[in-house]
Structures are given as C-alpha cells and as structure tokens.
Amino acid sequence: MNKETGVLYFSPTNTTKKICKAIALGRGSKAPQILDITLPKARAELMANPKAMMAAIDHLVVGIPVHSGKLPIQVLECLNAVEGYKKECTAIVAYGNRGYGIALSSLVEILSKNGFKVAAAGAFIGQHSYSDIIPIAMGRPDKSDIAKAIKLGENSLDVDSWLSLRDIPDQIDTISSSEKYTALKPYFNVKKCVKCGQCAENCPVGVLSPDTGTYLSRAAKKQCIGCMACVGSCKKTAKSARVNLIVKLVMQNMLKQASRERKEPLMIVSEK
Ligand SMILES: Cc1cc2nc3c(=O)[nH]c(=O)nc-3n(C[C@H](O)[C@H](O)[C@H](O)COP(=O)(O)O)c2cc1C
Numbered sequence: 001m002n003k004e005t006g007v008l009y010f011s012p013t014n015t016t017k018k019i020c021k022a023i024a025l026g027r028g029s030k031a032p033q034i035l036d037i038t039l040p041k042a043r044a045e046l047m048a049n050p051k052a053m054m055a056a057i058d059h060l061v062v063g064i065p066v067h068s069g070k071l072p073i074q075v076l077e078c079l080n081a082v083e084g085y086k087k088e089c090t091a092i093v094a095y096g097n098r099g100y101g102i103a104l105s106s107l108v109e110i111l112s113k114n115g116f117k118v119a120a121a122g123a124f125i126g127q128h129s130y131s132d133i134i135p136i137a138m139g140r141p142d143k144s145d146i147a148k149a150i151k152l153g154e155n156s157l158d159v160d161s162w163l164s165l166r167d168i169p170d171q172i173d174t175i176s177s178s179e180k181y182t183a184l185k186p187y188f189n190v191k192k193c194v195k196c197g198q199c200a201e202n203c204p205v206g207v208l209s210p211d212t213g214t215y216l217s218r219a220a221k222k223q224c225i226g227c228m229a230c231v232g233s234c235k236k237t238a239k240s241a242r243v244n245l246i247v248k249l250v251m252q253n254m255l256k257q258a259s260r261e262r263k264e265p266l267m268i269v270s271e272k
Contacts, residue, residue, distance in 0.1 A: 003157075005029035006057035008082070010037050010064050010075045012204050012227035015126025015141060016094040020063035022146045023090055023122075026153020033057060038229070040206045043078040050081045059119070059156070060084075062111060063092040065126065065227075067183070069101020069176025072225060074205055076110075084116030090156050091121040091163075096128030097137035098258035101176025104266075105168040118163040120156035123266040124149060129228045130184060132241035134252055136259045145265060152267045161270045168268065183226025184243060188213060192238035199230035199239055213238065 005027045011017035017036070024032040035053060037043045046053055054060070062079075064071050071079075071093075089111050093103040100123040108118050124145055128136035141149065175182070190213075197210035204227055207220035215221040230239045243251065252259075 003027070003058040003088075004033070004056055005059045005061060006033040006035060007061045007063070008035040008037060009062070010072065010204070011094075012038060012065070012229035013127070013129050013232055016063040016065045016092070018146070019092060019094055019124045019126070019141050019149050020061045022141070022149035023061050023092065023153040023156070026150035027059065027061075027157055032061070037075065037078055038204050039202070040204070043075070047078055047081045050083055054083065054085060054087065057087065059088040059090070060116070061090045061092065061153075062107065063094060064103070064107060066093050066095035066100045066103040067225065067227075068178075068181045069099060069103065069171070069173065070181070071103050071106050073181065074225060079107075079110050080114065082114060084111065084114045086115055086117060088119045089116040090152070091118055093123050094126040095123060096130075096258065097125050097140070097261075097263050098128070098255060099171040099173060099176070100266075102170050102172060103176075105165055105170050108163060108168050109165055112164065118270075119159045120152055120267070120269045121163055121168060122149075122152050122268065125263055125265060128255070128258070129226075130241055130251065130255075132231070133184075133243055133248060134255050134259055136255060148265050148267065152269070155267075155269045159270050163268060163270050167270070169266070181225070183224065184241065184247070185221065185224050185226055186228060186231050186239045187242035189238050189240070190214075192236045194236055194238075196235070198233045198235070202229050202233040204229055
C-alpha cells in the first residue's frame with residue numbers, strides 16, 4: 001500500500017526537524033509534505049484549515065522539542081486542532097540529553113485523543129538549546145542518531161497494531177511535574193544590531209520588534225520561551241545566550257549529569 005508521509009514539527013533550533021525528516025526517509029519518503037509549525041503564522045494557518053492539511057497524508061510524523069520536561073505550551077492549541085481521521089502517525093520528542101519528562105506521553109495522548117493511530121514513538125536527543133552556556137549533546141542528532149531515526153521510520157512501516165499511553169515511559173522529576181517553564185532570555189547587544197529584522201521574523205512566539213530587535217513590550221518579554229531561535233538567526237551575534245556567573249553556576253549544577261553522559265534515543269514500535 002502506498003502511504004504518503006507528512007512531517008509536522010515545531011523546531012526553533014532545527015534539531016527536531018532533522019530527526020523527523022530522517023524518520024520520513026526511513027519510511028521511503030525523500031520529499032515528504034512538510035508542515036513546519038515553528039512560526040505563529042504557520043500555526044494560525046493550520047488551525048484555520050486543519051482538515052485540508054491531512055487530506056493528502058496517510059502517515060504523519062509529529063516532532064516537538066521538550067521544554068522543562070513538557071511540551072511547549074505554545075504548540076498545544078495547534079496540536080489539539082489536528083484531527084487524525086484514523087490515520088497513522090509517529091510521535092517524536094527531541095530533548096537536550098537531560099530528560100524528556102512527560103513530553104512524549106503528552107504527545108501520544110493528544111494524538112490518540114485526536115483520532116490518530118500511533119504506530120511508533122520516540123524520544124531523540126538534540127543539542128541542548130543552551131549549549132552556548134554549557135555544552136550539552138553537541139552536534140546531536142549525529143550520524144548514529146540519524147541512522148536510528150531512519151531505522152524507526154523503516155520499522156513503522158506496515159505495523160497493524162497501535163501504541164497506547166501504557167507503552168510510553170515517563171521520566172518524571174521535579175521539573176516535569178511542575179507546571180512552570182524555566183526559560184533563559186537571550187542577551188541582546190544593541191550596538192551589534194543592524195536592524196535586519198531576522199530575529200523577529202524567526203521568533204516562534206512573535207515577541208520581537210522587526211525594527212529594533214527588542215521585545216515589543218514588557219508583556220512580550222514575559223512570553224519569550226527562551227528557545228534561542230533568534231540567536232541562531234542573528235548573523236551579527238547581537239543576540240546571544242549569555243548569563244551572569246551565578247546563573248551559570250546554577251545551570252551547571254542543574255545540567256551537570258546531562259553534560260557528562262551520553263543518552264541514546266528511545267524508540268517504540270507497536271508489536272505485530
Ligand atoms: C526553555 C527550554 C527548556 C528545555 N528543557 C529541557 C528539558 O527539560 N530536558 C532536556 O533534556 N532538554 C531541554 N531543553 C533542550 C531542548 O529540548 C533540545 O535542545 C531540543 O533538541 C531543541 O529542539 P529544537 O532544536 O527543535 O528547537 C530545553 C530547551 C529550552 C529552550
């Protein structure tokens with residue numbers, strides 16, 4: 001049976017995107033239909049017409065990064081709008097080698113509730129968004145991760161039973177069980193800014209001014225999710241991940257274990 005694979009991801013620093021595309025490749029799809037919901041405009045478009053999006057897709061690979069052991073709150077509304085119509089999907093989270101908390105089970109729960117049949121699931125490792133402060137999982141997903149993602153894609157073909165929440169292990173800790181999201185705001189060096197507007201254009205929550213690169217308002221600053229997409233998009237390094245010594249020491253302590261050991265992807269496929 002010919003199965004059209006689609007890929008839907010939220011990926012401020014592009015690691016989730018790479019993993020999802022490798023899974024699609026494993027499913028035999030070199031040029032899958034891409035639904036990139038990283039930017040607010042794309043999320044609004046999808047929510048306005050979610051049915052049209054699924055029309056040409058038989059299997060949807062859904063990839064979301066882990067923020068504070070959970071799914072980023074900003075994607076929930078959009079994910080909840082995507083109806084599965086009993087089609088198949090693969091649920092993926094990308095995390096920065098610390099822990100994926102309850103993110104994968106939350107994703108599987110949302111997709112199942114929306115009428116998808118979850119054929120496969122996985123928690124992959126991507127370079128931590130705060131690696132400019134403390135290097136963690138540098139260069140990941142690497143060759144070995146991509147090979148595993150391709151394998152998961154292959155294994156997700158032709159399954160005929162579906163995963164449920166019981167199949168998905170959580171990694172519950174104080175961070176994932178708290179409702180709080182801890183995010184570092186990027187540092188902005190106004191003197192280096194050439195007002196190109198790239199940071200604002202690439203901001204997944206639309207909180208930056210395209211004219212000045214500063215937050216649109218005090219309320220907008222509070223909404224910043226600290227994803228570091230603006231840092232990656234700034235060619236002049238006016239935006240950077242920089243913190244004072246005290247914050248650095250706290251982070252080093254919190255992420256000590258993650259910076260030392262290498263975790264491997266978790267891959268789950270429903271049994272035949
Ligand atoms: C606000 C925030 C919170 C994060 N929380 C976690 C976490 O709880 N556990 C973890 O291992 N990585 C965490 N990360 C790291 C990201 O999950 C990881 O870098 C991921 O690969 C980023 O995906 P992307 O490149 O698609 O944006 C966090 C990153 C950000 C920006």
